[in-house]
Amino acid sequence: MHTHPNTAEAITFEDFKTEVINDYKIAVVSRECSLLGRREVLTGKAKFGIFGDGKEVPQLAWAKVFRKGDFRAGYYRDQTFMMALDELTIEQFFAGLYAHTSLEADPMSAGRQMGGHFGTHSLDEQGHWKDLTQQYNSSADVSPTAAQMPRLLGLAQASKIYKNVKGIDTTNFSKNGNEIAWGSIGNASTSEGVFFETVNAAGVLQVPMVISIWDDEYGISVPAKYQTTKADISEILKGFQRDEYSKGLEILKVNGWDYVGLIETYQKAEDIAREEHVPVIIHVVELTQPQGHSTSGSHERYKSHERLAWEEEHDCNLKMREWMIANNIATAEDLDALEKTCKKEVREGQKRAWAAYLKPIKEEQQEALALLRNLANSSPNKVFIEKIINELKDIKEPIRKDVISLARKGLRYAVSDHSQPKEALRKWINAFFDEIQPKYSSHVYSESDLSTIHVKEVLPTYDEAKDVDARIILRDNFNALFDKYPEALIFGEDSGAIGDVNQGLEGLQKKYGKMRVADTGIREATIVGQGIGMAMRGLRPIAEIQYLDYVLYALQIISDDLATVHYRTYGKQKAPLIVRTRGHRLEGIWHAGSPMGGILNLAHGIFILVPRNMTKAAGFYNTLLEGDDAALIVECLNGYRLKEKMPSNLGEFKTPIGIVETLKEGTDITLVSYGSTLNMVVQAAKELLEVGIDAEVIDIQTLVPLDIRHDILKSIQKTNRVLIIDEDIPGGASAYILNEILNVQNAYQYLDSQPKTLTSKPHRPAYGTDGDYFSKPSIEDIFEGVYQIMHEANPQDYPRLR
Ligand SMILES: Cc1ncc(C[n+]2csc(CCOP(=O)(O)OP(=O)(O)O)c2C)c(N)n1
Numbered sequence: 001m002h003t004h005p006n007t008a009e010a011i012t013f014e015d016f017k018t019e020v021i022n023d024y025k026i027a028v029v030s031r032e033c034s035l036l037g038r039r040e041v042l043t044g045k046a047k048f049g050i051f052g053d054g055k056e057v058p059q060l061a062w063a064k065v066f067r068k069g070d071f072r073a074g075y076y077r078d079q080t081f082m083m084a085l086d087e088l089t090i091e092q093f094f095a096g097l098y099a100h101t102s103l104e105a106d107p108m109s110a111g112r113q114m115g116g117h118f119g120t121h122s123l124d125e126q127g128h129w130k131d132l133t134q135q136y137n138s139s140a141d142v143s144p145t146a147a148q149m150p151r152l153l154g155l156a157q158a159s160k161i162y163k164n165v166k167g168i169d170t171t172n173f174s175k176n177g178n179e180i181a182w183g184s185i186g187n188a189s190t191s192e193g194v195f196f197e198t199v200n201a202a203g204v205l206q207v208p209m210v211i212s213i214w215d216d217e218y219g220i221s222v223p224a225k226y227q228t229t230k231a232d233i234s235e236i237l238k239g240f241q242r243d244e245y246s247k248g249l250e251i252l253k254v255n256g257w258d259y260v261g262l263i264e265t266y267q268k269a270e271d272i273a274r275e276e277h278v279p280v281i282i283h284v285v286e287l288t289q290p291q292g293h294s295t296s297g298s299h300e301r302y303k304s305h306e307r308l309a310w311e312e313e314h315d316c317n318l319k320m321r322e323w324m325i326a327n328n329i330a331t332a333e334d335l336d337a338l339e340k341t342c343k344k345e346v347r348e349g350q351k352r353a354w355a356a357y358l359k360p361i362k363e364e365q366q367e368a369l370a371l372l373r374n375l376a377n378s379s380p381n382k383v384f385i386e387k388i389i390n391e392l393k394d395i396k397e398p399i400r401k402d403v404i405s406l407a408r409k410g411l412r413y414a415v416s417d418h419s420q421p422k423e424a425l426r427k428w429i430n431a432f433f434d435e436i437q438p439k440y441s442s443h444v445y446s447e448s449d450l451s452t453i454h455v456k457e458v459l460p461t462y463d464e465a466k467d468v469d470a471r472i473i474l475r476d477n478f479n480a481l482f483d484k485y486p487e488a489l490i491f492g493e494d495s496g497a498i499g500d501v502n503q504g505l506e507g508l509q510k511k512y513g514k515m516r517v518a519d520t521g522i523r524e525a526t527i528v529g530q531g532i533g534m535a536m537r538g539l540r541p542i543a544e545i546q547y548l549d550y551v552l553y554a555l556q557i558i559s560d561d562l563a564t565v566h567y568r569t570y571g572k573q574k575a576p577l578i579v580r581t582r583g584h585r586l587e588g589i590w591h592a593g594s595p596m597g598g599i600l601n602l603a604h605g606i607f608i609l610v611p612r613n614m615t616k617a618a619g620f621y622n623t624l625l626e627g628d629d630a631a632l633i634v635e636c637l638n639g640y641r642l643k644e645k646m647p648s649n650l651g652e653f654k655t656p657i658g659i660v661e662t663l664k665e666g667t668d669i670t671l672v673s674y675g676s677t678l679n680m681v682v683q684a685a686k687e688l689l690e691v692g693i694d695a696e697v698i699d700i701q702t703l704v705p706l707d708i709r710h711d712i713l714k715s716i717q718k719t720n721r722v723l724i725i726d727e728d729i730p731g732g733a734s735a736y737i738l739n740e741i742l743n744v745q746n747a748y749q750y751l752d753s754q755p756k757t758l759t760s761k762p763h764r765p766a767y768g769t770d771g772d773y774f775s776k777p778s779i780e781d782i783f784e785g786v787y788q789i790m791h792e793a794n795p796q797d798y799p800r801l802r
């Protein structure tokens with residue numbers, strides 16, 4: 001069904017006719033999928049449907065200029081585009097709708113994502129890069145409106161980097177930077193801040209990006225006048241229009257039902273973006289929603305009769321049909337016949353997809369029934385088990401939950417049996433989970449041989465024990481890394497010319513150029529988006545967020561996009577981005593926050609690393625660049641000017657991921673902490689020795705993954721007491737650490753005292769040194785916290801202190 005790409009060659013009228021008819025067929029098939037898809041949801045076969053009806057014709061034009069190596073970052077309306085590139089079949093469309101958990105059936109996400117979220121495979125079976133220049137690429141969609149925009153910026157910028165930076169191996173990723181990153185977005189979603197942030201940054205960066213805005217004048221029920229000033233997004237974007245004096249974007253406007261106009265517009269957009277590396281916006285207007293927004297509602301509730309009638313008349317497929325007849329491309333009878341065939345094809349494809357989806361589950365149903373029947377025959381609870389058998393047998397179109405939940409209920413009736421059938425059912429249930437659970441839970445992190453967990457520790461070596469300001473270690477280590485990895489680059493606010501606010505990149509822009517060590521605007525969400533997009537195209541970006549407190553602006557993109565890339569594609573895409581930031585223990589509400597609990601909860605899916613000094617931090621950068629996971633590194637803000645010894649193996653020593661470090665051995669209590677606070681814990685532990693308390697101090701180093709060897713457990717087995725010290729609020733990161741210790745490592749069995757946490761007060765830190773003292777744990781707080789635990793355990797030896 002592949003659409004014919006635009007070429008410069010002259011073609012005959014007959015060839016032209018064939019091409020147009022083929023295009024129309026794609027549009028009709030896509031429409032029929034939408035119509036039938038909605039029925040499948042309404043009759044209960046699928047949970048939710050959101051379709052591309054009413055947006056078919058512009059997507060044909062788009063597909064004609066989309067080349068191998070190009071990337072898409074779009075949203076849920078783009079099924080026609082995917083079909084026109086032969087990247088989505090009818091069966092795959094329905095497999096996605098049913099949430100078929102096989103990657104072969106649903107290559108977009110193996111059923112993990114709702115239908116309408118499109119992604120191609122960048123990675124092979126081993127999790128290694130495929131040759132992306134030889135395929136059409138679609139970065140996997142996410143659901144938050146406009147969240148595809150920041151990533152789009154990075155996908156486009158990658159072309160610019162590949163074009164301009166020498167020495168990178170571009171084999172799998174780029175042909176001279178000629179790839180365009182194509183975005184799509186709904187009209188209403190352009191109200192989101194990240195849309196404007198992306199457009200502005202694209203204008204500054206001058207990257208080959210084309211954004212299509214599908215304008216159907218609605219965002220669910222809310223009409224354009226409540227969404228957009230002047231109800232017209234291209235009108236209000238006019239200030240971004242490039243002109244003869246200044247760079248900017250090219251802004252084009254076209255009717256979404258005008259097949260010829262669309263082809264011309266997309267051709268023009270392609271030329272500008274591909275040849276000039278200038279970003280383009282195509283505002284595609286007069287689009288419709290034949291079935292309303294999604295299967296969750298009906299648009300008759302909120303659109304006027306006039307609007308609904310207008311939409312019927314301006315349906316892009318209908319308009320294309322009328323145009324074909326008027327221009328002797330086909331007769332009405334030809335097109336009636338073609339539409340009939342398409343409808344049949346879609347129906348048959350849907351049936352095949354449904355049968356394929358059901359087949360394994362029906363087999364599982366039969367297996368469970370056989371086991372339950374055996375169980376009934378051997379069990380005193382036969383009557384009850386037979387009820388379950390009948391319930392399971394009567395389900396004509398089961399889902400997995402039906403099968404396994406009834407099997408588990410059946411087992412309960414045999415809890416006291418000692419029979420072979422009980423054993424068989426028990427084993428089957430366990431094997432079922434072994435096989436099925438990964439379909440829902442695998443690939444949160446890399447599972448390839450490049451997984452960062454596998455990177456071995458390499459200790460720093462020291463030729464001469466020279467003490468330097470710790471930032472020098474970072475700087476010289478970055479220097480070694482940029483030398484070693486031509487594909488590595490760093491960017492952020494003040495990262496370029498001055499070499500970051502703490503001079504960790506001093507002089508590196510001069511050495512490595514403005515492309516690789518770059519200043520950006522103040523726009524955290526798109527700084528991270530730049531990183532995600534570039535990482536998806538084989539580069540090794542380090543996106544710098546100036547302070548930890550300001551990660552929050554980017555946290556939504558980190559959480560929804562970066563942290564889910566690998567999971568949502570079933571391991572078929574990755575974005576090994578490093579987000580660099582600095583925080584902890586300065587002063588003031590917005591300069592000393594440590595919102596680690598929030599980050600831990602929301603960024604699940606990336607590593608979260610909290611080095612206590614700059615040598616450790618540098619070691620993490622060295623480790624991460626050898627692996628293929630994404631991570632956030634929080635450097636200690638108060639550590640840049642402290643003295644550390646200068647290692648001699650810069651770029652080579654590696655801090656391992658998921659391994660804790662015991663800084664002081666002790667026998668009485670285990671103190672667990674990380675980052676800047678840890679230095680206070682070390683001091684408190686020294687002072688505690690003076691009153692005869694010998695504490696063991698453990699540096700977590702990596703909050704995610706946390707202590708994969710369970711060394712904290714080993715420590716608690718020895719000390720039988722634990723205190724977690726953290727500068728986050730109560731119930732923040734400390735609660736996460738406590739959960740790991742108690743529920744994952746099961747250390748509760750070895751505790752003789754209540755496991756405790758010592759955190760900041762339940763508010764942001766007040767300004768000034770006293771603000772810090774009365775907001776966050778102090779050395780005295782730590783001392784007294786430990787002492788209190790010892791007092792409770794042994795009041796004789798440790799009498800009341802306060
Ligand atoms: C951040 C966010 N807010 C709200 C939603 C719920 N939502 C899904 S689609 C949609 C409307 C989008 O309208 P538009 O961008 O015009 O796209 P259309 O569906 O009309 O093609 C909304 C509000 C969401 N997915 N994400």
Ligand SMILES: [Mg+2]
Binds near residue numbers: 188215220
């Ligand atoms: Mg809309």
